Amino acid sequence: MPTSSASTTGSARSAASGGVQSLERAFDLLERMADAGGEVGLSELAASSGLPLPTIHRLMRTLVACGSVRQQPNRRYALGPRLIRLGESASRLLGAWARPHLARLVEETGETANMALLDGDEVVYVAQVPSKHSVRMFTEVGRRVLPHSTGVGKALLAGFPPEEVRALLGRTGMPAATDRTITTPGGFLAALEEVRRLGYAMDDNEQEIGVRCLAVPVPDSPTAAAISVSGPAGRVTEEATERIVPALRQVAAELSEALTTPGASPTA
Incomplete structure (x- = not known):
């Protein structure tokens, strides 16, 4: 046969x-x-x-x-339903793998670093290392948000075909978190084109007024993942972006290698 x-x-x-x-x-x-x-x-x-x-x-x-x-x-x-417990444990472990890398990102940029996954139609934050500044951004690990108003959401969806992005937006809707939030599918797809052109995503006061976030996907991650740096818009300036984005890309590449190398240690 x-x-x-x-x-x-x-x-x-x-x-x-x-x-x-x-x-x-x-x-x-x-x-x-x-x-x-x-x-x-x-x-x-x-x-x-x-x-x-x-x-x-x-x-x-x-x-x-x-x-x-x-x-x-x-x-x-x-x-x-038996897979739910496995998924929750895997998410916690993924956060443990990410934290040493995020800590280095905080040292290099001075701002809060996050890791997020695409879980269904939502973005879920699985790890964070806070900035040492007294004024800093804080996102609770486990928090779920819609992807259209976040830097990590844009970084994650930039790799998806437009028809899949439109379908997702149709399921979730596009509520405005601030007056800067993108609220139309056409506008969001145009923003994803810009993400692909630049090689990084930005949330510019779109999730929270006064906050700017820069994000990149983690290449070859076992599940769709992105890391980000966020801080007050007055600190995450255009000049700071030129310094932060290369650090994000480097850490994303190193995290990708750690996640995809058999036998690698979470604290490597």
């Missing part, structure tokens, strides 16, 4: 890594479900993964029995 290219690739990867092919396939299916919005049918998984339907059905039965996946009344499969 002919073997699909995806199956062949999986076999070669498992053999090369000494891993268990069925486990690799199961995690791959979970990631494909997450990419599809959390709910899929078997035929969709077969089309995207290249695996035979009987193989997918067997793996999904196992994932259902473990509580990682549940079958909906419409016969489609959805990510299960």
